Amino acid sequence: MQIQTRIIANERLWANIQTITVTAPDLARTIRPGQFVLARAPNNFDPYLRRVLIPLQTRDDQIQFAMDAADPLVARAYPDAILDLLAPLGRAIHFDSNARHILLATDGARIAPLIFLAHAAIQSGRAVVLVARQTNASPIFPAALLPEEIEYHTTNENEAWMDADALAWADAIYACGTRAAYRELFDAISHARYRVPREFARVWMEAAMPCGVGECFACAIESARGFALTCQHGPFFDLVDI
Amino acid sequence: MNFSIELAPNWKRGLTLNHPVMIVTPSWDSSPVGAIVTPPLTARLRARAADPRVIDLPGGFLLNSRAANPGVSQFVEQHQRAWEKSVTPIIVALAAQAADDWAKLAARLERAPGVSGIELHLNPVVDAVSAIQQTRAATDLPILTKLDLENARAIARACLDAGANALVISRAPRGARVIEGKIRRGRMYGPFVQPMVLNALNEIAALKLGAPLIACGGIHSVEDVRAFLSAGADAVEIDTAQWVDAASVARLCEEIAGARDD
Numbered sequence: 001m002q003i004q005t006r007i008i009a010n011e012r013l014w015a016n017i018q019t020i021t022v023t024a025p026d027l028a029r030t031i032r033p034g035q036f037v038l039a040r041a042p043n044n045f046d047p048y049l050r051r052v053l054i055p056l057q058t059r060d061d062q063i064q065f066a067m068d069a070a071d072p073l074v075a076r077a078y079p080d081a082i083l084d085l086l087a088p089l090g091r092a093i094h095f096d097s098n099a100r101h102i103l104l105a106t107d108g109a110r111i112a113p114l115i116f117l118a119h120a121a122i123q124s125g126r127a128v129v130l131v132a133r134q135t136n137a138s139p140i141f142p143a144a145l146l147p148e149e150i151e152y153h154t155t156n157e158n159e160a161w162m163d164a165d166a167l168a169w170a171d172a173i174y175a176c177g178t179r180a181a182y183r184e185l186f187d188a189i190s191h192a193r194y195r196v197p198r199e200f201a202r203v204w205m206e207a208a209m210p211c212g213v214g215e216c217f218a219c220a221i222e223s224a225r226g227f228a229l230t231c232q233h234g235p236f237f238d239l240v241d242i
Numbered sequence: 243m244n245f246s247i248e249l250a251p252n253w254k255r256g257l258t259l260n261h262p263v264m265i266v267t268p269s270w271d272s273s274p275v276g277a278i279v280t281p282p283l284t285a286r287l288r289a290r291a292a293d294p295r296v297i298d299l300p301g302g303f304l305l306n307s308r309a310a311n312p313g314v315s316q317f318v319e320q321h322q323r324a325w326e327k328s329v330t331p332i333i334v335a336l337a338a339q340a341a342d343d344w345a346k347l348a349a350r351l352e353r354a355p356g357v358s359g360i361e362l363h364l365n366p367v368v369d370a371v372s373a374i375q376q377t378r379a380a381t382d383l384p385i386l387t388k389l390d391l392e393n394a395r396a397i398a399r400a401c402l403d404a405g406a407n408a409l410v411i412s413r414a415p416r417g418a419r420v421i422e423g424k425i426r427r428g429r430m431y432g433p434f435v436q437p438m439v440l441n442a443l444n445e446i447a448a449l450k451l452g453a454p455l456i457a458c459g460g461i462h463s464v465e466d467v468r469a470f471l472s473a474g475a476d477a478v479e480i481d482t483a484q485w486v487d488a489a490s491v492a493r494l495c496e497e498i499a500g501a502r503d504d
């Protein structure tokens with residue numbers, strides 16, 4: 001669905017995360033965690049390609065998105081301007097009814113998809129733990145910017161990303177990190193729980209997404225199930241398939 | 243404008259378009275178009291490419307996805323039901339990973355229902371004549387040959403002599419950027435490509451080869467379509483414009499169709 005929305009606010013959230021808030025009543029109702037949108041300033045080819053915006057939270061008929069603060073679209077997205085969205089894109093995450101304990105983890109790469117997931121989990125009465133690992137490239141996300149209900153833990157590069165207790169507590173895991181971090185996660189889960197069950201851990205695959213709708217194949221990955229498109233089958237994929 | 247464009251004149255299987263705009267996409271159902279051209283498919287799945295796959299350029303981008311695709315068999319299985327029902331001609335684009343892939347790829351499509359033509363993606367390191375001859379020997383489907391800008395003019399006639407029915411000018415030009423000290427190569431897309439393609443197309447049109455010419459590169463508006471048609475193209479292909487603004491591409495197609503009906 002291609003829609004025109006009006007920008008309400010364009011603010012720096014923290015470090016390299018910019019937030020763009022738009023009015024989009026239908027989308028605010030329907031967009032789900034795990035999904036994203038592609039945005040562009042109408043009638044403008046600078047930047048040429050649409051940019052990935054990740055929902056952070058919805059409030060009434062507004063959606064606040066996160067994007068890279070260095071992106072050239074930030075300069076075009078001034079309040080009251082129109083933002084053209086292709087949305088919602090990607091596969092929505094639906095929590096299993098038995099999954100009451102949700103473990104979220106970032107190794108510094110991204111946090112926005114986890115925050116939107118956290119809001120949804122909290123609203124549905126689930127307990128949420130977020131583990132953030134500090135890396136050289138990325139400092140620790142400030143606790144004050146997270147929903148109060150989240151239990152927040154931080155680690156550093158010399159420590160395990162997630163400890164065995166957290167892995168044993170979790171009914172479902174959602175992680176944003178590098179491929180190397182996902183390998184580490186796979187090993188840690190195998191160790192703590194003896195195997196990695198399907199649908200237990202899902203990981204966000206970072207990819208350039210020029211079209212967002214399965215036309216360009218630029219976001220293709222080879223998963224255990226074969227050819228997959230990050231924009232359609234992801235961006236969250238089952239860890240077992242990666 | 244009056245459109246009924248034959249892309250395989252004098253060939254045993256015709257390929258007639260009712261609209262001069264062809265769209266490069268796996269599927270399209272929003273407005274009248276002349277033909278749907280798939281992304282290029284290879285014999286085997288291809289999903290790996292070094293990051294970054296997409297690099298911004300002023301007013302465009304550089305794409306290095308190494309023609310990622312699920313492989314011709316999977317793609318055909320996924321789409322053939324829709325193709326069978328499609329009133330719009332379906333042209334399947336092919337790229338080879340090995341010199342002897344062409345015949346296998348063409349044979350796979352010869353059996354696929356709903357396929358109206360083949361588009362071969364050639365580049366200067368591919369033996370164009372051999373690729374077309376292999377394909378021609380394996381299928382009677384009309385063959386469009388999509389040439390690289392670098393050698394389009396030089397090999398245009400040889401491609402037709404080898405059995406191609408029409409020429410597509412051109413594949414996206416190659417470019418490079420230095421990212422974090424490393425050279426990154428890819429193909430360039432965006433409106434700025436248009437003058438290069440227009441120039442090549444016009445030069446090839448001047449050769450009067452007697453075969454249909456299809457322009458592809460940087461087309462984003464009705465004016466762009468008209469410019470290519472007036473420079474010698476019989477039809478045009480639109481690729482990245484619909485990623486950027488599918489609604490305006492749909493309007494463009496409606497407008498061209500409206501001009502035909504008037």
Ligand code: FES
Pocket residue numbers: 208209210211212213214215216217218219220229230231232
């Ligand atoms: S972004 Fe184009 S296919 Fe996924």
